[in-house]
Amino acid sequence: MNKTININMNKCDGDGGCLNYCPNQVFELRKITANEYDSLKFLGKFKTMIKGRVKSFAVNSENCVECGLCIQQCHERAIQFV
Numbered sequence: 001m002n003k004t005i006n007i008n009m010n011k012c013d014g015d016g017g018c019l020n021y022c023p024n025q026v027f028e029l030r031k032i033t034a035n036e037y038d039s040l041k042f043l044g045k046f047k048t049m050i051k052g053r054v055k056s057f058a059v060n061s062e063n064c065v066e067c068g069l070c071i072q073q074c075h076e077r078a079i080q081f082v
């Protein structure tokens with residue numbers, strides 16, 4: 001993989017769609033830490049209050065084949081290649 005997967009924590013609502021669509025088990029859900037929460041912008045904190053602290057992380061990004069399915073399915077537009 002040449003590109004890096006970036007998940008915008010201010011946008012991710014942790015619904016896990018990327019886990020379901022990714023054919024290569026790149027993503028994992030976990031609760032964000034206190035420091036990660038502190039680093040969110042106002043709207044990210046507000047969304048976290050509503051949706052909870054679970055968010056998606058690309059823990060196995062080396063498995064990515066750049067198919068783009070995760071980007072297409074994310075209703076929050078939280079995933080990008082950079």
Ligand code: SF4
Pocket residue numbers: 005021022023024025026063064065066067068069070071
């Ligand atoms: S681009 Fe494809 S392989 Fe890569 S993380 Fe997204 S769904 Fe998985």
